Amino acid sequence: MSDVTVRQARIDDHEAVAAFTRETWTDRELEDWIPDAFPEWIETDGDDQRTLVATVDGQVAGICQGVLLSPEEAWVQALRVHPDVRGHGVSRRMTDRLLAWCRDRGAVVARNMVFAWNGAGLGQSRASGFDPATELRFASPEPTAEAAPSDHGPRDAEAVVDPAAAWRYWTESDAREHLRGLAADDEESWALRELTRSDLDAAAEDDGAIAVRTSDRTVAMAVRSRIDTRPAETDAGAAGSEETVAVYGATAWDDLEACAALISAIAADAAGIGADDTKVVIPETVRHVSDVAACRVEIGDEPDFVLAADLSGRDAP
The missing domain is CATH 3.40.630.30 (Gcn5-related N-acetyltransferase (GNAT))
Incomplete structure (x- = not known):
């Protein structure tokens, strides 16, 4: 496809990111939390956190973030791709870059969470190198x-x-x-x-x-x-x-x-x-x-799935 570039996110990417993430789950009547969280992410990016965007022909078309939770464990979240460029490897390009960053900082495993109803997100995670780990549910006494x-x-x-x-x-x-x-x-x-x-x-x-x-x-x-x-x-x-x-x-x-x-x-x-x-x-x-x-006790309607990527033998892309 057209030229794809992955780089660290900047505050001036906010409007473009918000534009394609606001309606991520329109069929579920849920609002994506990324537009509100993005400015703080830019402020807090550092040695233990990295927010990336992908651009296609110079236009922001994807976002993801990695956080080091312990010396050996990383968490990958907020993986989103503009609907117009899905299925063209943008997600994999971002994830490879982010997992390389996690590995460079000592992580040997990276995990993420996907709602059970989010079939597209599950498929995206598997295609990006994550394997099934476990499933959980939330309760609210x-x-x-x-x-x-x-x-x-x-x-x-x-x-x-x-x-x-x-x-x-x-x-x-x-x-x-x-x-x-x-x-x-x-x-x-x-x-x-x-x-x-x-x-x-x-x-x-x-x-x-x-x-x-x-x-x-x-x-x-x-x-x-x-x-x-x-x-x-x-x-x-x-x-x-x-x-x-x-x-x-x-x-x-x-x-x-x-x-x-x-x-x-x-x-x-x-x-x-x-x-x-x-x-x-x-x-x-x-x-x-x-x-x-x-x-x-009130329990969640559906479970959440956790997936994991083994970084112990991963070569940086």
Whole structure:
């Protein structure tokens, strides 16, 4: 096709990027978040973040971004291509360049997330060198100050801040195995990386490393990864007002009773920090999703897929 160039994004690309991303998902009645996020991305690009655009005959026609989440893990997001040039290798050109940047900075794996309903995005990711990794879903227990693990779980269940117990339970759980050890990042929205013991220790400093235990053992765990803000969604919210969302990046539990106890522990924790809502990562398995549903907790309509590109043997394009 015509001449394709990939370069670092500039602030004067904003209008062109916004023009072809505003209606990314018109069939879903969803607004793409890239037009609003783009200016901040340009300001924060640096050693651990790179935003790229592709130009075709000098016109901006694609965008993608990479972020280093740990010394070995990168996250790729915001991969968009102008409808007029899709299917002509623009996505692959951008991704190759971005993965080379990730590899040059020490990453041995790069991951991304695609909504399950986004068939075009899934195909684009596979064509760009990403392979299936895992799937997850988000749940949203309502913050409830008076909630207690023993309300609907085991009678002797209690929630404690115990990073050692939470970590040990996580490492031996089927949730960790299914999610390949991934949990929500503590800074980057929508990004996942491998959960570490130090993450639990850091969360414990803010009482966010939760273990649910009975008289004889630990039966569930959760880690509060971060607190996000978003525009208030209620009709009562004043224009420009925001609400806080407590993000629990990893959860695991024994069975339905343990799930109920953990949900109560999360609800109480979220209320305790003044959160308006929660966003809880759960594994996309029949057991885990149906356990949460049985607890009458709001869950996402569809799962999200995580894909990964192995950079350990990748030669820079």
